Amino acid sequence: MADELYLLTLHAAARGLRSGTFSSVELTRSLLDRIESVDGRVGAYLTVTADLALEQAADADTRRASGRDGPLLGLPIALKDVLSTAGVQTTCASRILEGFIPPYDATAVTRLKNAGAVTLGKTNMDEFAMGSSNEHSGYKPARNPWNLDKVPGGSSGGSAAAVAADECLAALGSDTGGSVRQPAALCGCVGLKPTYGRISRFGLIAFASSLDQIGVLTKDVTDAALLLGVLAGHDPRDSTSADEPVPEYGGELNGDIGGLRIGVAPEYFGEGLDPQVGDSVRAAIDDLRGLGATEREISLPHTEYALPTYYVIAPSEASANLARYNGVKYGLSDPQATDVDEMMARIRGRGFGSEVKRRIMIGTFALSSGYYDAYYVRAQKVRTLIKSDFETAFQDVDVIAAPVVPSPAFDLGAKLDDPVAMYQSDIMTLPASLAGLPCMSIPCGFVDGLPVGLQLIAPPFAESRLLQAARAYERARGNLPAPLKAIDAA
Amino acid sequence: MSIDRSQVDHAAELARLELSDDERERLRGELGQILQAFEALNTLDTEHIPPTAQVIPLGNVERDDVVAESLPLDAVLDNAPRVEDGQIRVPPVLGES
Numbered sequence: 001m002a003d004e005l006y007l008l009t010l011h012a013a014a015r016g017l018r019s020g021t022f023s024s025v026e027l028t029r030s031l032l033d034r035i036e037s038v039d040g041r042v043g044a045y046l047t048v049t050a051d052l053a054l055e056q057a058a059d060a061d062t063r064r065a066s067g068r069d070g071p072l073l074g075l076p077i078a079l080k081d082v083l084s085t086a087g088v089q090t091t092c093a094s095r096i097l098e099g100f101i102p103p104y105d106a107t108a109v110t111r112l113k114n115a116g117a118v119t120l121g122k123t124n125m126d127e128f129a130m131g132s133s134n135e136h137s138g139y140k141p142a143r144n145p146w147n148l149d150k151v152p153g154g155s156s157g158g159s160a161a162a163v164a165a166d167e168c169l170a171a172l173g174s175d176t177g178g179s180v181r182q183p184a185a186l187c188g189c190v191g192l193k194p195t196y197g198r199i200s201r202f203g204l205i206a207f208a209s210s211l212d213q214i215g216v217l218t219k220d221v222t223d224a225a226l227l228l229g230v231l232a233g234h235d236p237r238d239s240t241s242a243d244e245p246v247p248e249y250g251g252e253l254n255g256d257i258g259g260l261r262i263g264v265a266p267e268y269f270g271e272g273l274d275p276q277v278g279d280s281v282r283a284a285i286d287d288l289r290g291l292g293a294t295e296r297e298i299s300l301p302h303t304e305y306a307l308p309t310y311y312v313i314a315p316s317e318a319s320a321n322l323a324r325y326n327g328v329k330y331g332l333s334d335p336q337a338t339d340v341d342e343m344m345a346r347i348r349g350r351g352f353g354s355e356v357k358r359r360i361m362i363g364t365f366a367l368s369s370g371y372y373d374a375y376y377v378r379a380q381k382v383r384t385l386i387k388s389d390f391e392t393a394f395q396d397v398d399v400i401a402a403p404v405v406p407s408p409a410f411d412l413g414a415k416l417d418d419p420v421a422m423y424q425s426d427i428m429t430l431p432a433s434l435a436g437l438p439c440m441s442i443p444c445g446f447v448d449g450l451p452v453g454l455q456l457i458a459p460p461f462a463e464s465r466l467l468q469a470a471r472a473y474e475r476a477r478g479n480l481p482a483p484l485k486a487i488d489a490a
Numbered sequence: 491m492s493i494d495r496s497q498v499d500h501a502a503e504l505a506r507l508e509l510s511d512d513e514r515e516r517l518r519g520e521l522g523q524i525l526q527a528f529e530a531l532n533t534l535d536t537e538h539i540p541p542t543a544q545v546i547p548l549g550n551v552e553r554d555d556v557v558a559e560s561l562p563l564d565a566v567l568d569n570a571p572r573v574e575d576g577q578i579r580v581p582p583v584l585g586e587s
Contacts, residue, residue, distance in 0.1 A: 103565035197546050210544045239551035240544070308528045319505060326506065328580055333571030340583045341506060349508030357507060361517055362524055364505040365497070378531050380541030385534070387542055419520055420527055436545030460546075 005030035006166045010075050010223040013169055017064065017074045024064075024074025028057035028118050031076045035120070035167045038487050043142040044152075044162035046081050047089055048121040056118040063116070071230050073116030078168035080159050081122040082129055083109055083214075084203035088119075092205050093137040094127045096325045096332050096351025106203025107235045108172060108214050115230045120168050124158030127353045128322065129179055129207045131155050132425040135416055136355040143412070144187060145487040146450055150409035153183030153425075159217045160187035165487045170218040170227060176208050177310050178404075178429025180215035181441040185404035185453025188443045188482070190470070191217050192224040195460045196436030197242035199228075200235030208317035209240075211310075211433050221442065221471040225249040228463060244461050252464050257472040258292035260465075263397030267303035268428055274407040277452050280445035281403045284454040287476045288401065288469065298393040298400065302385045306430040309386065311423055312366050312379035313434075318356075319363030325351065358419060387435040390457075399469050400457040403428050404441045408450035432457045442470045449483045491525040493518050 005027045008016065016022050032050050039045055053076060060074035079085060082092050084102035091097040105113070112119070126136040134142040134157025142157045144150040145165035152161040156173030160183035163171050173180040175193035184191025193215040204214055216227040229250055234243040264285060269278055289295055327333050327347035334350075337343030352360070366375035393400060405425060415422040432439040437460060441453035454473065458466040498518045502509050509517070563576055572579040 100569055103561050103568065196544075197548075236553070240546065240548065242546065302534075305530060305534065308530050311524065312528060312531070323506075327571060328578055330569035331571075335572070337581050340581050343581050344506040345508040348506055349510075352507070354513075357509070357513070358517065358520060358524075360505050360507060361498070361501050361521060364501045365521065365525075368501060368504060375528060375531075377541055378536055379528075380543060381536035381539040382531055382534060383542040384539050385536075387545060420523055434545075 006034040008169060009219045010072070010169045010226055013075055018069070024057040024060040024118060025054060027074065028053050028076050031120060031168060038165055039167060041143065041148060042145055042161050042165045042167065042487060043140050044123055044158045044165060044167055045078070045121050046091065046093060046124050046139055046158070049088055049119065052088070053118050053120050060116055060118060070116030071226060072112060074118060075116070076118040076120050076169055077112060078120045078123050078159060078162045078171040079109060080125055080156050080171065080173045082125060082174050082205050083172060084205065085109055085119070085122065088122065090122065090205070091138070092128045093125045093139055094351065094353070094356070095138040096347065097330065098332065100330045102203070104203065107200035107237060108231050109203065111231055123156070123162050123171055126155035126157065127356050128205070128318070129155040129174055129176055130318070130355050130359050132178070132182060132422050133410070133415065134158065134183070135412060136353055138353050141412060144409045144450070145485050146188065146483070147409065148486045149411055150450065151186070151412055153186035153405070153409065155179040156217065157183045160184050160189055160191070163187065163189040163217045163219060164485070170216060170223050173215050173217050174204055175213055175215045175433065176211045176314060177433045178426045180217060181404050181429050181439060181453070181455060182426065184217050184441040186409040186451065188451030189217050189219060190221055190224050190443070191215060191441040192228060193433070193439050194228060194232065194463050195242065195438045197240050198438070198461065198463065199231045200238040200241040202235055202237040206321040208314040209321065210317060211314060221467060221474045222250065222253060224440070225253055225467045242461070247464050249464060249467055253467060253471045255468070255472040255475050257288065257469050260293040260399065260469060261397040262288055262293050262295050263298035263393050263400040264295055265298050265300040265303070265393070265400065265402065267300050268402035272406050272424070272427070273403060274447065276447040277403055277407055280447060280452045281401070281454050284444040284473060284477070285401050288473055291472050291476055296397055298397055300389040300393060300431065302382065302389050303431055305382050306386055306434055307423060307427050309379045309382045310426070310430045310434060311362065312375050313383065315359040315363035316366050316376050317363070319360045319367060322356070322360055355419070383434050386431055390431070390435045390437060394459045398458070398465060402455045402457065404453035404455040408447045408452060428455065436460065438463045438466050440466055440470050442473060443480060444477065445480065446483060491522055491529065493522045493525065
């Protein structure tokens, strides 16, 4: 038994810990061994904090022995390297932050620790969360555990790959335009991006502040609900965190979706969608109907404008947020520089990778004098139209079902030299991000041996409804007839 | 939409971003291509549409003006490349001229 503990879900492992079948130290060792044996091929982690994890695990076992418990007591979880971790190097996969050791934990990390979690390390990602393939990591690419020649998606590619390769029980990610849902879909795990403001962003290194939201990547829907319950809630240190009550997400998952109205928008099933991916998602919607849900056609007419809207707004916000990386307070230094402007330009030229430079340049251009109204303000206006499309749709339906990504995972290198083609990988995740809506990716099938995801989108703060629908589908679906993962074949 | 080299140079200067000649040339092409994709936004009539800067119904958030515990100075300065007497040292900010 002990050698297979790394395969468990959070809730199954919690049961094992509570019943005393195994200890957190045994569970944590099993995961560290798994990381040791497969991560050389997957590249999911940038930093593995083995000693710290074993210390936390021993502490969790001691606490349990003294009669204490916690929702995540003794459960090993991985953290995307965009989250600040006190005393543990945090780089955002950027060379510009090499060696940066934050003096404090992100609120999400504090909440995990307070719930008793064991933290395994920091996962790989696209630099500053900008990318859809994890190839824009400043350190190394991560690979898709189902097929090591394919990308795991991005930007939370390391977190998705770590969950899919059983190198953690669950992972935190962040989602600005699809960075939790897209890699979750491509790696065949569950990805949940809650409503903007549902989880505190304090200590989440900023990319595009009006869009950024922490999300979770898990092996099943029950685990996503468990983690959301720990992470959600108001934080006085993030004034944009929502002061909304936090329901018992996990306790409400009875799988009853009778009468649920599911909206399906033809805009998500048009040109560019791989037909087999479309079939797989439609079959999942049929399964939901079979559980008593009703399907209604809706229209989200401004869907096609989400891509240009996002790629104006997000880089604009990024160009401002990334101004702080200038060699003064942290990160790379340049002792040879003779004035401060020269120092900043040289450090930024050396420390940022190609995609980050590209986005800083787009954003700087869009915000510059003479272009601000034509690009930035116009994109903000179209954002209003996209948001109101959803508001209109949600007058008639309870959740919206769609694909997550137009096609399964692509080859490493396939889109690296074509930024617009890479950006198009996000077309189905961007609209809900621009509207700040809670949304999920749930595995719904395989195409050519690679996972496909079903996307569900709900109105603001209707995470319970989202999880309920996802759990109902997951139960009806059962275990997918999955091919052997490449990572387990060798 | 095509972008000329002076526009690339101007944006790079505003962004305090040192770029090689190769990078500038590549970005010139890519930015033109990306800005071309933005043209789709001009096909919509947005004259009477209010802009959305953020999606949550939230106004100013205020708190009481009370002194709270902060991180110790050492912890804050620990990551700075050059520190002297509890302060961060940088090269000259104003030109010599």
